[in-house]
Amino acid sequence: MRIRIADVTKQYVREGSLRTAADEPPALDHISLDIADGETVSVVGPSGCGKSTLLRLVAGLETADSGTVYYDEHDVADVPPQSRGIGMVFQDYALYPTMKGAGNLKYYFDVHRRTEEESRARAKEIADIMGVGFELLLGQQTTTLSGGEQQRVAIARCVVRDPTLFLMDEPIVNLDAKLRESTRMEMAKLLKRYGVTTMFVTHDQQEAVFMGDRIALLRAGRVVQVGSFDELYYSPANLFVASFFGSRPLTVLPATVADRAVHAGEVSWPLPAGLADRLAPGPVRVGVRPEAWRVAGAEPGQGAPMAVDRIESVPAERLTLAHGTVAGARATVVVPAGTTAEGLRLVPDWDAAAFFGADDEVALHTPGPPDFF
Amino acid sequence: MPALLPKVGMRQPKLRYSRAAIAGFLGIGVLLHLLPFYYIISTSLKPGAEVVRNPPTFIPSAITFDAWKLVLRIGDESQIVQLVKEPFWVYFANSAFITVIAVGIGLPVTALAAYANSKLQSGRGARVSFLFFIGTMMVPFVVTLVPMYLLTLNFPFTMPDAPMIPGTDTEFPTLRLWDTPWAVILPAIFVPFNFLLFKGFFDTIPNSVINAARVDGGSELNIFRRIVMPMAVPVFAVTAYMSFGSVWDNFLWQLVTLQSPEKVTMSVATYQLIERLSTAGSTGGGAAAQAEGMGDLLNSGLTWNGMMVLAILQSIPIFIAFLVCREYLLRGIKIRGLK
Structure with missing residues (x-):
């Protein structure tokens, strides 16, 4: 699925603030971004540049003040996140703490009134893809899992529904360096296998380079430059891009x-x-x-x-x-x-x-x- | 108790002594709390004459179940002195009905309100509604007592008589809640303190979990039921127990709103009994008549021992509620440092 973000602006009004919206710097400032079908775009930038906001906006968890998000050619402003058919991985994994791993995967099928067999078959399929020992994780309470294990369950939960769009919000930032390396490989493999359009948000430039076909660099709510790593590294649009990479x-x-x-x-x-x-x-x-x-x-x-x-x-x-x-x-x-x-x-x-x-x-x-x- | 009396370092004499001191202190506390219960139970088993004896006896000289039998026949017409109009179980059932309905409707309403305030509202709207709800806690009950009473007479008007529809001589249609169980139930549905507890807990649930459930396709209500409620079980236990206790034990408001003998609750009926007991005979005037009335009561077996039976019966539901919620209550106290 092709994603087109057209001139999107979003502004938060800080709670308890007497300032009007006009004084606040916008979280997203006229952002336009085009993601081709099957392409992975890394959205990278320093903390607070609006990259997570952008992702939530594409997911429908935030609404834009102005501008439009298109899925293929459809304006999705009125489509709730529930019916967008996306899969999302969160920075803190956001697993349902009262459910076991399997329950986390099953919730999607429950709310969509799919059959028990289908959900079990899909979970089995995913377990095969996710590799050795994954089925053991499904039988455990998610709160007892380690960070890396939780992260694998979170990715499986995102993949299990066959989403048309992957949205990943710094999914591996909380892992230790070694684990991050191997998970990165695993995820890159998954993305390649599914060929699904992906937005990958990270603040780590190496990760962005590794995961993304293209990289979009954000700064203070604006897209500074979009392109391959070579373009951004050797032909930076400005000093910020040059010093970021x-x-x-x-x-x-x-x-x-x-x-x-x-x-x-x-x-x-x-x-x-x-x-x-x-x-x-x-x-x-x-x-x-x-x-x-x-x-x-x-x-x-x-x-x-x-x-x-x-x-x-x-x-x-x-x-x-x-x-x-x-x-x-x-x-x-x-x-x-x-x-x-x-x-x-x-x-x-x-x-x-x-x-x-x-x-x-x-x-x-x-x-x-x-x-x- | 493991947090209070840890096993670590118990070979240190100083720690041993302090541990013994703590245990002794707690033991005294437990005894002090159990003493009234012992006295209630023992008094309920004393014969009528012994109850009013001075000095009071600590151990009953004889154990009799007269008071229990009497209380269970309290509204019986054949009694020499008919103390209250209805049999005891009517009051018990009234209290039970009011409490169960109030808690059964109240908890979901309060929890959903707190959830909406915590997760669905944002910015100024959330702040204002939160302050509004919490603000109702700042007004003492006695201040709202009379307006609320008037409100039950001609709901939704705060007037003793319903106003006329202008230009006609008919009154506005009003709802008379007074002297119905709903007069007690409706004000007990939204409890600001429970709202505060729920809100405090829901605030600790990461937004990303809710967002993940949304992306999974759960409707807001489904998310609340499937994801949030299982997480909030200890909070539900705490609030259920506390509102159960507060409705069941409530007296003043129930006294104001419930008048018909067949609608009165346990706490009000008990109060009426005490009142009868302490004024019985005095209406006829003269010491002789008073003594006679007192004698009647004593003969019928109802003195304070009967009261004690009622007290026990009234405590039982609270006790059961505590047993049911116990596991979660302790967890809730540990988590939130309640009470």
């Missing part, structure tokens, strides 16, 4: 473009010809990822000196990182193994650096995905 922080250098060179603090780097033609002179902010720095030669005039606080080696990733300051900005830099803190001089790799406006965050130039992909 990447497991290590992006270095943001306040600088000025003049005379076909970049001047940051006391250092200046000449720009390659192609780039110099493209950038208008004036103040900019240069975004450089940790892996996009090159160590310059020792002779003065080349590269900016880095004041190193700490050299960190990450054996698992065969990396050496230098943390410190370059031209007045905090920087984390991937350096060759064995680099010493003394006399480290750096030049941005201009093929991988992005330029943003100094006042607004709009991207002036982005590198785009590297050729070797």
Whole structure:
């Protein structure tokens, strides 16, 4: 099923607040998003950006102040969540505490007046898909299950009805790291198997990248950018997108473009010809990822000196990182193994650096995905 | 008691002593609470003359069931002094009917109101209705007593006489609740304190559970019945027990609204009996007549021992209600720190 969210706005009025709705920042601010049939879209963003609200709105658990949600071509504003045929997984699993695992799966069939046999057959089917030991969980009171087990029951409850749309609200955020990894795999397999349209809400960028065919990045109730990971990583729409993705922080250098060179603090780097033609002179902010720095030669005039606080080696990733300051900005830099803190001089790799406006965050130039992909 | 008297560290002498002290203290408390019950039971088994003896006896000199027999024949016409008009079981049945109906209708109504306030309303509306309901707790009963009494006379008008329809000489049609069981039942249906308990509990149920049930296709009522109610069983037990007790034991309002002898409840009938007992004979005037009236009563066997029988009979339903709810009550007390 195709989902289309068209220009949706939603505003909460805080309880007990004397302020009118107009003063409150909206939870969702003119959001438009298109999800193709069978596609998984990860909705990602910092806490409080409205991603859960968006999900509940698609589920029909919230109503929009303005704008429309379409399932295929049908406006679902008047369809209650009960009859939308969706499956939803909640962050806290939201299992029915007084029922056993099996009862949780059966509730859907009970309220839809399906037969006992059908519900049992479906539960059996799901248990086979969910893998080893799942049937044991169904016989237990859900309150006695561990987090991971509860989560599996919650996913099974969502899958058992053959939904036309999966909505997942940070389903694996409460699990420990190891379990999260394996559950992520399991869920990705499930989604692939069913080929059902999915909205996957998370605040974890890795998870978003792993689960989603496309990623929608939200900020303060607005969609900042929608696209594949490569698009968001290599062609960020603005500084926020650029700094959101990447497991290590992006270095943001306040600088000025003049005379076909970049001047940051006391250092200046000449720009390659192609780039110099493209950038208008004036103040900019240069975004450089940790892996996009090159160590310059020792002779003065080349590269900016880095004041190193700490050299960190990450054996698992065969990396050496230098943390410190370059031209007045905090920087984390991937350096060759064995680099010493003394006399480290750096030049941005201009093929991988992005330029943003100094006042607004709009991207002036982005590198785009590297050729070797 | 495990929380109060833990087994941990019992080899410490200090802990042992303090534990013994706590146990002793609680034991005294239990005895103090049981003493009145013992006295009620023993008095009910004493012969009539011994009951009024001074100083009172602690152990009955002879055990007799006269008082019990008498109470069960209390409305009998053949009695020398007919104390009340109806047999005892009529009052018992009246009380039982009123209590069962009031609790049976009241609990679902209060629970649904609290659920709606907690989970279905939001924002200012929820706040205002919550304060409205809770606000009714702030008004003392004596303040509302007279208006409520007037209300039962010509419902829904708070007037002794129904007003005239303007331009005609007929009265507005009104509902006379006074002197019917409904005058007692209707005000007891919505109990703000129970509302508060229910609301407090429903607030602790995560919204996501309700939302999950909605996505599963449950209607709001079905969600309440299948998901929420099983979770709220301890709260239902607590509220059921408390409203059962408050309706069954209520006296003042029942005295005001119930007048016909065949409609009076246990608590009112008991009061009327005490009144008869303490004023019997005084109406004729003169000490001799009073003594004669007293003598009649004593002869018929009804003095305080009869009262004690009534007291026991009136306590039994509460006791049964407690036994039924006991398991959940204890859990509820543990959960919510009630009472």
